Structures are given as structure tokens and as C-alpha cells.
Amino acid sequence: MNDIEQNQVGVWIIGGRGFIATTTIISRLLLQHEEIEPIGLLTCSEYFENLPFLDWKSITFGGCDIHSYSLTKSLEKLIEDHIVPFKFQSHVIDYLRKIDLNIDNIFESLPLEDNLSPKEQIVVCRKYLKRFKEEQKLNKVIVVDLSSTQPVTEIEEKLFKFDNWKSLDFFLENTNDYIPWSVIYCxxxxxxxxxxxxxxxxxxxxxxGLQDLAVQNKLPHAGKDGKTGETLLKTVLAPMFLYRQMKVLSWQSYNMLGNNDGSALSNADSKKAKIRSKDSSLRKILINSSDVHSHVAIDYVPSLGDWKTAMNFVHFEGFLNTRMSLQFTWSGCDTNLAVPLVLDLIRFIELAWRSGEYGKLNYLCPYFKSPIGYPEADFREQISILFAHFANSRTS
Ligand SMILES: NC(=O)c1ccc[n+]([C@@H]2O[C@H](COP(=O)([O-])OP(=O)(O)OC[C@H]3O[C@@H](n4cnc5c(N)ncnc54)[C@H](O)[C@@H]3O)[C@@H](O)[C@H]2O)c1
Known part of the structure; x- marks a missing residue:
């Protein structure tokens, strides 16, 4: 299929050769040619059928990765792990070869140890983004972070203290400290x-400081940490305990992951970032959270591949202080839970941008474990906020 034509919007993926990235790229092509059903995509549902979302053929992908293996190599792995059906291989291979040319190896190590100051790293990233825009003749580019979970470092606390772009900019211009790559790219x-x-x-x-920069430059942004599986289920179930006034005593979660993400999370500091994000949703919902004993554990189990398994044990107290428990096991294909969300988010952000919206897009909260600037974690509440935002356009 040759379809790199009429492209208007660029999607530049950080971690462009990873599982979610490669499957997102493939899925855009398969959706365009109606070879797959848009299962899991709210932007393709009847709820939003009146909204003028970007069509699939108008998206051109580019990006960067620290690995130099090709997208076709990633595809082989996705097929081997039964994430992408083999029957699609011949349909997407040419397309992947073309997109591969737009994915650069800007930096070669993790963390960024290329002996460049943060300021120099930002200059290098800007150069690649500029080149992507020029070469592909794009007016607009949405940058999507799909890179590995980065380790939590002490510098984070300091970075959060800069409450505007001017002070953060001054710091980034003059420091030689290690700065997390997501801050450099963003x-x-x-x-x-x-x-x-x-x-x-x-x-x-x-x-x-970066939220301020987005507002100054009138750019929309959204994050963070896709709510795809176990946390989604938790934020549906936890309100039930709250509104039935049953007291949650303990909520224990044990996650096993066998994909690259799982391997990255075997680094203790990266795992800290993921656990922080996963546990906070539950605590926000259970108002008496200080009394709840909760714990999230994550282990790397290579044989599971992309099939993440999460076991949960909820110990709670009902009438007459009777103690009961709920136990569930969630087994999901991690990549295929994430891809429809990424595609939806790209379309929602592009539409917001076209409509003149900028700053953090609060109404995209149901897509995230830790929505930026939005405290509500209850999935139902979050979905109502998304629907309320588009209420008029859905009825028009
Ligand atoms: N799958 C899900 O359900 C889900 C849910 C929420 C969040 N996420 C997050 O999505 C991200 C991607 O997941 P995945 O399964 O595709 O992982 P993956 O390991 O397959 O892909 C990550 C890619 O990022 C690249 N990378 C690492 N550091 C980089 C850097 N500094 N610059 C550029 N590229 C870099 C890696 O080389 C790799 O190709 C992870 O952070 C994961 O935690 C996934």
C-alpha cells in the first residue's frame, strides 16, 4: 500500500520503535483501509460521530528511538508474540519501511550520557523535529511519548519547583545536571x-514550567500514563466500595509483565515511577485512604510476553464489621489495550488544537492514570467530564 500522500499532521513518537509505537503505526494504515475494526476507539464510536476528527490518511509518523533495529524487526517480534496477526505482515511491510526513514537515533544511551548539556540536548531534539516538519511538509506536529519508563531521580523535586517557563528555562540553560529525557523532549x-x-x-x-510554556505558545498537551488495564478496573471498582459505604481495609496488587516495558520496570527507580502512578488513583478514590493498606508490586516474568497478569486482593469490611474479600485476576495484551487509546488521544488533541484550545486538556482525564492537573480518578466521573465537554457538538 502506498499512502504517504496528502499528509498534513505529523505524529512524532519518542520510543518510535517500541511495541505500542509500531502497533500504532500499523493500525493507522489498517484502519485507513478498513482492514480492522476500530474496537476500543471512542473517536470512532456513535457517541462522537458528529465530530470532525482527523482522518487516518492525514497522519504521517516520525520519531526517535535509542535502538537502531528497524520497524520491520519490531513487527517480526509483534507477530511472534501474537500481538499483530501474521496475515497483516505483507500489507504493512512497505509502509513500515517508509516510516522507518523518519525515525532517528538521536541519542544512543539510556539515560542520555552523550556528554551534552541539557541545553545542547534540547537543541539537538529541536533540529530533528524541525527537519521532520520540513521534509514531510507538515504544518502541525504532535509529539507522543511512548518511550520506556524513566527512573525517578532526585532532580525531579527541584524541577517541579520552577513554577513558570522563565525560571525553568534559566535553569535548563545553565545546568549540567542530568535532566530526565522526557523533560528534554517535551x-x-x-x-x-x-x-x-x-x-x-x-x-x-x-x-x-512546561505547562506555562505550552500556554505561552498556545499548544495543547495531555498526560500522563495511559489507563489501560488493572488501574482502569480499580478505578471502576473502588467507587463501588465508597458508595456502598463498605470499608476497604487492604488492596494488594501483584503485576507480572514479560515485555520490554516489564524489563525496563525491573530497574528499581523506573518501577518507583510506575508504582507511584498506579497506587495514587486508588488512594484518590478511597477518601479514608490513610486507613487503607495498599501495595502494588511489579515483577518481570519474561515467559508472559505482552500478556500482563495482575492479581488483586481486596479485603473489606461490611455491616456488623463482617470481613469479606474480592479477588480478581486481569490478563490483558498490554500493547493492544494501549494502541486504541493512543490513536484516540492523537485525534482528540489534534481536534482541540484545530479548535483553538491550548494548555492541559483536562477532559481527556479518563485516558490517564495520573491526569495532569485533574484530581478525579473515578473512571465514571472522568468519562462524564469527557462527554460533557463535547455535549453540544454531539447533539448538533
Ligand atoms: N501497554 C500499556 O498498557 C501501557 C499503559 C500505560 C503506559 N504505558 C507506557 O508506554 C510506554 C511504552 O510501552 P511499550 O510497551 O511500547 O514499551 P517498549 O519497551 O516496547 O518501547 C519503548 C521504546 O522506547 C525506547 N526508548 C527508551 N528510552 C528512550 C529515549 N531516551 N529516547 C527515545 N526512545 C527511548 C526504547 O528503545 C523502546 O523502543 C512505557 O513507558 C509504558 O510504561 C504502557
Missing amino acids: TASLLENCAYLNFTPNIGSELP
Whole structure:
């Protein structure tokens, strides 16, 4: 299929050769040619059929990765792990080869150890973004963070203290400290007038200084950490205990992951970032959270591949202080839970941008474990906020 024509909007993926990235790229092509059903995509549902979302053929992908293996190699792995059906291989291979040319190896190590100052790293990223825009003749680019979970470092606390772009900019210009890569990429993106989507637990546009920059440059952004599986289920179930006035005593979660993300999370500091994001949703819902004993554990179990398994044990107290428990096991294909959300988010952000909206898009909260600037974690409440935002356009 040859369809790199009439492209108007660029989607530049950080971690462009990862599982979610590669499957997102493939899915855009398969959706365009109606070879797959848009299962899991709210933007293709009857609820939003009146909204003028970007069509699939108008998206051109580019991006960066620290790995140099090709997208076709990623596809092989996705087929081997039964994430993408083999029957699609011949349909998408040429397309992947073309998109591969737009994915650069900007930096080669993790964390960024290329002996460049943060300021120099930002300059390098901007150069690649500019080139992507020029070469592909794009007016608009949305940068999407789909990179590995980065380790939590002490510098984060300091970065959160800069409450405007001017003070953060001054710091980034003059420091030689290690700065998390999501901050480097996000700064470069916003300076290059790109919208920003953070699907990972990384900091990115959560920093007040970068939120300020997005507002100054009139750019929309959303994040962080896609709510795809176990946390989604928790934020549906936890309100039930609250509104039935049953007291949750303990909520224990044990996650096993066998994909690259699982391997990245075997780093203790990266795991900290993910656990922080997962546990906070539950605590926000259960108002008496200080009394609740909760714990999230994550282990890397290679044989599971992309089939993440999460076991939960909820110990609670009902009438006459009777103690009971709920136990459930969630087994999901991690990548295929994430991809429809990424595609939806790209379309929602692009539409917001076209409509003149900028700053953090609060109404996209149901898509995230830790929605930026939005305290509500209850999934039903979050979905009502999304629907309320579009209420008029849905009835028109
Ligand atoms: N699958 C889900 O349900 C889900 C839900 C929420 C969040 N996420 C997050 O999405 C992200 C991607 O997940 P995945 O399964 O595709 O992981 P993956 O490991 O397959 O892909 C991540 C890619 O990022 C690249 N990368 C790492 N550091 C980089 C850097 N500094 N610059 C550029 N590229 C870099 C890696 O080389 C890899 O290709 C992870 O952070 C994960 O935590 C996934």
C-alpha cells in the first residue's frame, strides 16, 4: 500500500520503535483501509460521530528511538508474540519501511550520557523535529511519548519547583545536571510549537514550567500514563466500595509483565515511577485512604510476553464489621489495550488544537492514570467530564 500522500499532521513518537509505537503505526494504515475494526476507539464510536476528527490518511509518523533495529524487526517480534496477526505482515511491510526513514537515533544511551548539556540536548531534539516538519511538509506536529519508563531521580523535586517557563528555562540553560529525557523532549517539542501527549509515567508536560510554556505558545498537551488495564478496573471498582459505604481495609496488587516495558520496570527507580502512578488513583478514590493498606508490586516474568497478569486482593469490611474479600485476576495484551487509546488521544488533541484550545486538556482525564492537573480518578466521573465537554457538538 502506498499512502504517504496528502499528509498534513505529523505524529512524532519518542520510543518510535517500541511495541505500542509500531502497533500504532500499523493500525493507522489498517484502519485507513478498513482492514480492522476500530474496537476500543471512542473517536470512532456513535457517541462522537458528529465530530470532525482527523482522518487516518492525514497522519504521517516520525520519531526517535535509542535502538537502531528497524520497524520491520519490531513487527517480526509483534507477530511472534501474537500481538499483530501474521496475515497483516505483507500489507504493512512497505509502509513500515517508509516510516522507518523518519525515525532517528538521536541519542544512543539510556539515560542520555552523550556528554551534552541539557541545553545542547534540547537543541539537538529541536533540529530533528524541525527537519521532520520540513521534509514531510507538515504544518502541525504532535509529539507522543511512548518511550520506556524513566527512573525517578532526585532532580525531579527541584524541577517541579520552577513554577513558570522563565525560571525553568534559566535553569535548563545553565545546568549540567542530568535532566530526565522526557523533560528534554517535551521542552524541545513545545519550543518547536508541537502539541504534546505523554502516555508514559514520565514527567514531561506535568512540570509547571512546561505547562506555562505550552500556554505561552498556545499548544495543547495531555498526560500522563495511559489507563489501560488493572488501574482502569480499580478505578471502576473502588467507587463501588465508597458508595456502598463498605470499608476497604487492604488492596494488594501483584503485576507480572514479560515485555520490554516489564524489563525496563525491573530497574528499581523506573518501577518507583510506575508504582507511584498506579497506587495514587486508588488512594484518590478511597477518601479514608490513610486507613487503607495498599501495595502494588511489579515483577518481570519474561515467559508472559505482552500478556500482563495482575492479581488483586481486596479485603473489606461490611455491616456488623463482617470481613469479606474480592479477588480478581486481569490478563490483558498490554500493547493492544494501549494502541486504541493512543490513536484516540492523537485525534482528540489534534481536534482541540484545530479548535483553538491550548494548555492541559483536562477532559481527556479518563485516558490517564495520573491526569495532569485533574484530581478525579473515578473512571465514571472522568468519562462524564469527557462527554460533557463535547455535549453540544454531539447533539448538533
Ligand atoms: N501497554 C500499556 O498498557 C501501557 C499503559 C500505560 C503506559 N504505558 C507506557 O508506554 C510506554 C511504552 O510501552 P511499550 O510497551 O511500547 O514499551 P517498549 O519497551 O516496547 O518501547 C519503548 C521504546 O522506547 C525506547 N526508548 C527508551 N528510552 C528512550 C529515549 N531516551 N529516547 C527515545 N526512545 C527511548 C526504547 O528503545 C523502546 O523502543 C512505557 O513507558 C509504558 O510504561 C504502557
